Amino acid sequence: MTNPNPASGSPDKEPATEAQAAQVAAGGVDRAATATTPKPAPEPERPALGRLFLDNLWAANTVTVTVLAVLLAMLVGAVLIIVSDPDVLATYGYITARPSDALNASWTVVSEAYANLFKGAIFDPEASGFTAALSPISETLTYTAPLVFTGLSVALAFRGGLFNIGAQGQATIGVILAALAGFLLPLPPVLHLLVAVIAGAAGGALWGFIPGILKARTGAHEVINTIMLNYVALYFLSWIIIQSGVQNPNRADAISRPVDPSAQLPRLLGDNLRVHAGILLAVLATWFVAWLLNRSTFGFELRAVGANPNAARTAGISVPRTYVLMMAIAGLLAGLGGSQMVLGSTADALTPQVIAQIGFDGILVALLGRVKPWGVLLAALLFGALQAGGNRMQGYAGISLELVTVLQALIVIFIAAPALVKAIFQLRAARAARLQTSLAKGW
């Protein structure tokens, strides 16, 4: 049985071209892929630099589409804010009589929300003092760090043609093992941290290995297995928290003992700011994944398998081995991200919600970052900023933090369908076909 549509499995240009190249090499042409690729405009004579810039500015390239997607998402968010505010909504009852009332009220509530989002994420002009001025950035970076890891985890597997929905579960197992190592082992400071981080990574790797080996051995689809393993991990977490020796003896609710200070990541800017060394690890991990994908032999094999498994096998690459190793590394990354949730500054003990949504957010981050390592880092920064700003928006403007989830989901929806953004804004087709809709590959 041959796959009629050996899709690139990636919403990104590079794997797509790899896919096309591989298919041409294998003697097949992917009709679907060419059908969705915007036709590159015929190359005109070299225009002036300024003209070129303006042309590209309003073309459907990655940056423009991303910015417009964020704007569109915030627009929809603004509508949600307005329709969910009964006072503002009341002014729309007499909009024909006095339109200024409705417009003013809407403007006030929306601008206050988004101003707080900005102040909480980047810079608060009213803040006085060193700590207060740096606080928003510190918060943003704190939320960014784990998202980088889960985003890289999803992106790496995506480049290899697998869809790792299990970052959530891998991060869960990671956080469990990191926390256990963090409060059960009596070790000296530096070593303790190292052991806890390694334990978290190993836990994640194990949880990534399982769907990898199942895929390689039996062909069981990784999407289904990773979804299921997410829940197995979640229930395991809720079970282990309440075991004696793990549960905090002073508490009746489901919370574990706190991680020893010797196993915690050091804070970078003093004790009053939450930013910790995790963000440095995140940059390091991004560099490592970029190297792994683009410079190493394994990365080449991984991309080849992702582009076209049949061609890769013909070329002598062991597809099952690549799948297993790839999923284990993806799990390891997610496990590292999870372990930061107790070793960093967000929490120091296990609770059922300890890793929040970082695994699922990682999927969005990977897609927003166009499944490229440095893109993932930038996307995680944006999501971290939204999260940090959302906290302030909730506290100061009384807008529920859930709005951030809506914004994040909407941004990715618009990113995933660049054709839609292109149609809304009447963008030109990009000169180089930078954007390509990711092709579905099914179960």
Place this chain on the structure above:
Amino acid sequence: MAVPDVAVAQVDEGFWTRTRKIGAVLLALGVVATVAFGALATDRQARFTLSETEGGAALEINGTIGAILFGVVAAAAGVALLAGVRKRWLTTLLGVGIVAFVLSFLCWQVSAAPEGRNFMPMVNMVRGTFILALPLIFGALAGVLCERSGVVNVAIEGQLLMGAFSGALFGSLSGSVWVGLVAAALGGAIISLLLAVFAIRYLVDQVVMGIVLNLLAVGVTGFLYERLMQTDAQTYNSAPRFSTWEIPLLSDIPVLGPALFRSNLFLYVGLLLVLVIHIGLFRTRWGLRTRAVGEHPTAADTLGVKVLRLRYRNVLLAGVVAGIGGASYTLALYSFTKNMIGGKGFIALAALIFGRWSPTGALLAALFFGFADQLGTYLGAIGSGIPSQFLAMLPYLATILAVAGLVGRVRAPAADGKPYIKG
């Protein structure tokens, strides 16, 4: 499901056929049940009462004897499979073996419960199973409708949640259950519409879209819940509820009667939908076309089936079904809370896969998962040492085993998840 590029499904040859492997596993389970459950069970009577309380008629068996007896039955079924019976007996014997294993387990648990609580009210168990399975049934049916026509539906969770939310909101605003029901159906359909447009029109990866739509639904409903329902629950979150409708005659059947036929609209609709979709899918022109579009859209198109239109229609229909499923929470049981579906959509997905993409299979899988859930509650109530978390894992682990081909290979519709591009 089987990914041809990795491992070609091996044809079972030689002594260790799949039947024999399953037989060996069943034999091992039976032996464990006989020895371990038999030793742990007490000499007290394990009573399975045919009512909601301790009293009334009951099936009784001595705990130790029951645990050993049913363990032996499970082992015998395993031996029969090992001995190499005909393949058509596989399902029957496997079913007998698993049921016997569960009964052996129950004999141990019920007899070992604290004095005075050595009984299991069957009516409660059956009713609880169906109540807990109900959202799974609706969700899995929504999955069947989508995936049989070739659109992967990971957004079941979002559809259920949106249905629950809009059912609660518009039910409260209008004060009418029926308006709430229609609104719930439309709520589910909105998520479906987004899925359909992005998957069919813009060719976005359907799994990606499903995941994102789930988050969107969680975000939108959570946001509006905090803004509207939390501030003014009286106006926005006090939907009327469907009352219990007793079906005459049928409700007098022992155990099943009070459990199933003294229920609300949703249970009847859910069971009816299983039947309707089963007949529709396998006995009507629409069903034939749907299956054709899901298996080989190009061939269907050649024969004049409007592939995209049919997909749009089925995905929207799936949203309606899931939306009603969501309303089975807010218009019958509870008022809306944030993220109240809590992963049931993914268990529904598991039920869909475990039930091999068929309506009746999905029903059985949903009931199995519902039973596991209800059993967890029951064991918690009698103070059993079995952690409920591990019972809660059961559906997910069972699905992994099914997908990995250890319990029989499952296969998705061939064109599931692949966008169709005409031309």
